[in-house]
Amino acid sequence: MDADDDGVDDIARSIATTRLRGANASRTSATTERERRSDSDSSSTVRLISENTHRRVVMRARRREARGSISRAFALVVVAWACAATLARGFKEKDFKTCETSSFCARLRDAYAGRGEARGDDAVVTGSDGNEESSETDDAEAVKARGEAAARARWIGGEDHASAREAETAEKFIEFDVFGASKKEMGPKVYARLEAFTTGAIRVRVDERETPRYVPVDVLTKEAEFDERVRCALRVTKRTSDLLEIEAVETMTMTRVSLNPFKVEVFEPNAGSDAKPMAALNQRGGFVFETTPEARESEGDEGSWSESFNGHTDTRKRGPMGVSFDVTFPTASDVYGIPERATAMSLKPTQAYETPSSGWFGGSSDVGSRVEKKLGEPYRLYNLDVFEYLDESPFGLYGSIPIMTAHGVSNGVAKTSGVYFHNPSEMYVDVNVDGSNGVHTKWMAESGAMDVFFLPGATPDRVLRQYTALTGTTSMPPMFALGYHQCRWNYRDEKDVKEVDEGFDEHDIPYDVLWLDIEHTDGKRYMTWDKGPFPTPKRMIEDVASRGRKMVTIVDPHVKIDDAYPIYKEANDKGFYVKKNDGASDFDGWCWPGSSKYLDVTNPEVREWWAGKFSLSSYAGSTKDLYIWNDMNEPSVFNGPEITMQKDLIHHGGVEHREVHNAFGMYYHMATAEGIKRRNDKRPFVLSRAFFAGTQRVGPIWTGDNAADWKHLAVSLPMVLTLGVSGLTFSGADVGGFFGNPDAELMTRWYQVGAYYPFFRGHAHLETKRREPWLFGEESTAIIRTAIRERYALLPYIYTLFEESHRAGAPVLRPLWYEFPNDQSAFKRQDSFMLGSAILVQPVLTQGATSVSVYLPTGVWYEQKSGARHVGPKTMNVAVTLEDVPVFLRGGTIFVRKERARRSSTAMRGDPLTVIVALDENGRASGTYYADDGESYEYASARSAFARRSLSFENNRFAVSGASAADGGSGNAKAFTDDSVIERVSVYGLSSKHTGATCSTGDELDIARIGRDAAAHIRQPNQAISKDFTISVRR
Secondary structure, eight states: OOOOHHHHHHHHHHHHTOOOTTOOEEEEOSSOEEEEOSSOOTTOOBOOOOHHHHHHHHHHHHHHHHTTSSOHHHHHHHHHHHHHHHHHTTSSGGGSOOTTTSHHHHHHTTBOTTOHHHHSBOOSEESOOSSSOOSHHHHHHHHHHOTTOOOEEEEETSGGGGGGSOGGGGGGOEEEEEEOSSSSOOOSOEEEEEEEBTTSOEEEEEEESSSOOOOOSSSSOHHHHHOGGGBOOEEEEEEOSSEEEEEETTTOOEEEEEETTEEEEEOOTTOOTTOOOSEEETTTSOOEEEOOHHHHHOGGGHHHHOEEETTEEEOOTTOOOOEEEEEEETTOSEEEEOOOOSSOSSOOOSEEESSOOSSOOTTOTHHHHSOEEEOSOOEEEOOOOOSSBOSSOSOOOSOOOOEEEEEEEETTEEEEEEEEEOOOSOEEEEEEEOGGGOEEEEEEESSSOEEEEEEEEESHHHHHHHHHHHHOOOOOOOGGGGSEEEOOTTOOSHHHHHHHHHHHHHTTOOOOEEEEOGGGSBTTBTTOOOTTTOSOHHHHHHHHHTTTOEEEEEOOSEEEOOTTSHHHHHHHHHTOBOBOTTSSSBOOEEETTEEEEEBOTTSHHHHHHHHHTTSTTTSTTOOTTEEEEEOSTTTOOTTSGGGSOOTTOEEGGGEEHHHHHHHHHHHHHHHHHHHHHHHHTSOOOEEESOOOTTGGGTOOEEOOSOBSSHHHHHHHHHHHHHHHHTTOOSEEOEETOSBSOOOHHHHHHHHHHHTTSSSEEEOOOTTSOOOOTTSSOHHHHHHHHHHHHHHHHTHHHHHHHHHHHHHHOOOSEEOHHHHOTTOGGGTTOOSOEEETTTEEEOOOOSTTOSEEEEEEEEEEEEETTTOOEEEEEEEEEEEOOTTOOOEEEETTEEEEEOOSOOSSSGGGTTOOEEEEEEOOTTSOEEEEEEEOOSSSSGGGSTTOOOEEEEEEEETTEEEEEEOOGGGTOOBOTTTOOOOOEEEEEEEETOOTTOOEEEETTSOEEEEEOOSSSOOEEEEEEEEETTSOEEEEEEO
């Protein structure tokens, strides 16, 4: 695809003439002017790149071309992408789909039984029954005409269907025929199956019998998908003509299934007879399952189903296949989850009833009589390459996890539950907060089965255990991955890499990983090197590694079309690329290299092949100290609809892209991580931008192309916290913002926040000024150094938290409500957070702040810096300077630090430990310390090569011992021993009357204090953490 000068100039002129309508409230940085719509329409989704930024991109492309460093084809790609980014990122409302322009959402959003013509749709099983016209128009009208009735169900297990189930599996699931509401009965073409899991989760799957819908593979764990041992036996404890009560024998979780109308209510284990359900499916009659079997079989009708958007036609050969359902959480006041988007942690309502209800409407006519109004766009889940996203929008970003956690207090008791919709197609979710009726949600997906998992909790940690038992827990990261990462688009050459690496040592700032973006490659051919600036990549990597550090290179899913490029040629010869809608010819889309093809990573054979490409023999210039970054894997297609693939492209097994879209990036991530794992025979590190349910067991993600402004700093917290309570805890935001030039204050404050992100990386756009940590003046350099060193001091604690996440699913960074579920003041709090259960951080998120408001939940708290004691619940103002970040230690907790300043995490191995003890109101505290070799899988082997130590303080005695089996076990000292020595035990809240201590070895120890409220420091016990011992304090 060659470009002439006129073509480039025409594109450049089109960029220069673009303007964002209604932009009367603009903000300007040194490189970027961002303009916003002035109206309140929530369908506005993303912010526009300014014409100045694009003009610079164009001019840079031309300059590089003139120097012969890139081809004219690449210049056109850069310019065309800039133009596409402008036109598809907020310039016009129609450039990204909304609910109204997504035909399935427009059909399904108002579909409720019993609402008649006023609400548009109440059908349950919709579409042709074989005797009606098969067209989208007719289908939509049929939906509207089916007026007043709701879905019905019939138990397959009664006398008339006793033989329909095999005796040996009868107790593991219960099935129902589901009938639509049309006057002409459609017959049992749709069924529902109910299963229960030993964790307490309940699965309700609705599908077609003759033509089952697509269900994603390799998303659920193999145990959840196939192992009968994780499923409970089911027992029908009550039966009437219209109702079944079903008990999961092992967990005592009760599910009530109403047959007419069809409704499912899930209760917490051992719920009383008067208890409200934790979640109710089809409580409001929003269940719709579009069926059009004849249309799918008839090739002659394909044209009648097609729809167009911005010049792209989706053939939709199978016709409308939408599904929707409503879920009510009766005990909830707040709902969280369904990432990714830059919005409030507690999801704001998108719909509301105009009139209040008289009370809980469990089946009353009140449902249909109340008028529901729209407040804005529903939340969208559709992985897209979104450039400099809005800081407050329901629009979906790079990844999607269709899990929602509901929380509230009912009769003085905190109740938490959740729902996971196992479907990777495009999805919208409405939220309606309805006072004493709880929170109502409406889920709408374009296609796929209705495969829903209810997570009855009823505590935050139990909900996450139930969810991660289905999709997997966090993979145990290598220790270096938890250090600081330095990245930029792009470090220019090997000399630049060396100078940056040396700069950290020169300024006494630790870091672990140096990253290279796309410019290091030979013409965007991934896993190659541009031999001009990077002539000796292996030597460069080895030099960085000689100081205990690693490097990362970027590898994106698009493959440059070039027969001389071995990866392209081999995959092409094997037929490994995504196909056009004809199912035969390869899809050709545009991305960074220009014309590209995309590996069909939904195919296990392709993933297996791709993993092999990361071997040292295949990836020339790589070493075992080189790790990988997967970007653009939504997938991003510059010339595609909404900057992604067409939905009717064909994947492995004849599956349309619409069915797998949100999981595509995860499959690519999986294959890459498997390649690094094989190469090193150790834990891989691969960062991904796109994600789906299950990504947590593959590797970390980041929040994408943010901006260098205070709002993006602030919104990074609810984004990362939401990901954590959605099972994906290993995440972070680009420190400093990817776009724009942060000033010294913003950069400093962002490092102070980023030091607590689970994934801690600084990154910047190629058009920004250089921003290594020492480039913002002496004062900021000193403060940033302190922030990064604090991260390294906390590594033993953070590593322990990651092991807890790996073992039990708990997030590393936690919202206050997770740790304090009864505290309603914490439910919407998103400007502070807990690091594990022990540390509360109140970062400074506003420019020029001289004080911050701190909320301390119930319990005893200590200021980390001064040791001052507070008792919550309490709100107070704390004065701050630029160097201050209010940090509080929670009474009753113990954690471990390493205080020696080193250049990297590798250099910290064997360093002495400081144990932090924060006493509660009874003078007690407890905690855990975990260690292993930080890189292998030996911790999970039969050798149990790890150490888990229990730390406690009670009756004026500090004790170290092996952890109990209930807490994960103590490990095998013969396979792994951590000989790190405890050099100090710092006790917050210890009476000043205690002046000395005695170790169980007989050694007498000093207690030192600095300041009136300071902690008591028991100095030089010099005992290995691997040994059992006690220290008794005395007056």
